Amino acid sequence: MPARLLLVEDDPAIARTVAYTLERDGLAVTHSLLLGDARTQLGGGTPFDLLVLDVGLPDGNGLDLLRELRQARHTTPVLMLSAHGEEIDRVLGLELGADDYLAKPFSPRELAARVKALLRRSGAGTAPADRPARPATGPFHDDANGQRMHLHGQPLLLTRREYRLLSCLLAGAGRIHTREALLAAAWGDDSESTDRTVDTHVKTLRAKLRAADPAREYISTHRGMGYCLDF
Known part of the structure; x- marks a missing residue:
């Protein structure tokens, strides 16, 4: 199955560009405009392989959601997006448990490359390289x-x-x-x-x-x- 990604971004233009770029690379992208909707999506039955999370959202701060996830011991990789390039924002996000951080404006291809790297490190959608011998499967x-x-x-x-x-x-x-x-x-x-x-x-x-x-x-x-x- 394609890796499932939740994109939490309130700017429709940015969201469309990011979703198009990632879907073209074979990822299944779900988009949320608000933190409330993101919480609902994350609480659903099917887990996501990666979360791309904007810091500044109309109904709250993305860092608060990141803090909630890590306190609940969710291990889903998180890539933070922010219009602020200050060091303090990057440091805070990483200290709260973000796996990567990208400041706006950014290249969609750079975002896609970082997403691929995070998925590769987490092993999403892959089979273990070393597994025991198993019986014949079909032919x-x-x-x-x-x-x-x-x-x-x-x-x-x-x-x-x-x-x-x-x-x-x-x-x-x-x-x-x-x-x-x-x-x-x-x-x-x-x-x-x-x-x-x-x-x-x-x-x-x-x-x-x-x-x-x-x-x-x-x-x-x-x-x-x-x-x-x-x-």
């Missing part, structure tokens, strides 16, 4: 201890990155995985890797799956969202 058998994958009993000659990509897709078969989630699963904190790196490796992985089973296509592309494995 696949994943021996995580030996980092070997079989399709219809036939061993696949995969690189380490291809194995990790396929393992991540297999762990969430039937769900769409964002490029960011796949990048985190296969490359970890390698800062030189990009979304394009994922596309290239998925292409070679597809070719190897086709060679092993020409009768069907296992990995589907979901434009603007990511990749899904079906069997």
Whole structure:
């Protein structure tokens, strides 16, 4: 599933730009104009993977919500936004438990990069890289201890990155995985890797799956969202 992000921002123009940029990167964005609505969203049944929180809001201060979350031991990563660039505001936000801080005006692409970094560090939407061997799943058998994958009993000659990509897709078969989630699963904190790196490796992985089973296509592309494995 795409990572879920709650954006709390009262400026409609900024909110639209941020939401468009993040959704284009495959994230699912929910927007709240007010703290009250944000509290309702956070208290719902489905948790968010990250919170982008403005400091100055019409019905209160975003730092108060941050304080409430951390006192309640919520570990959701929080990126603070503020029109104030003073050091005291940044320090206070970080001391209250914010994971990152961005002063307005900011570049939407810089915001997206910081969001990706926070999601990567938190492991949102990723599968554990080291997990025990498990029984066959559909036509696949994943021996995580030996980092070997079989399709219809036939061993696949995969690189380490291809194995990790396929393992991540297999762990969430039937769900769409964002490029960011796949990048985190296969490359970890390698800062030189990009979304394009994922596309290239998925292409070679597809070719190897086709060679092993020409009768069907296992990995589907979901434009603007990511990749899904079906069997």
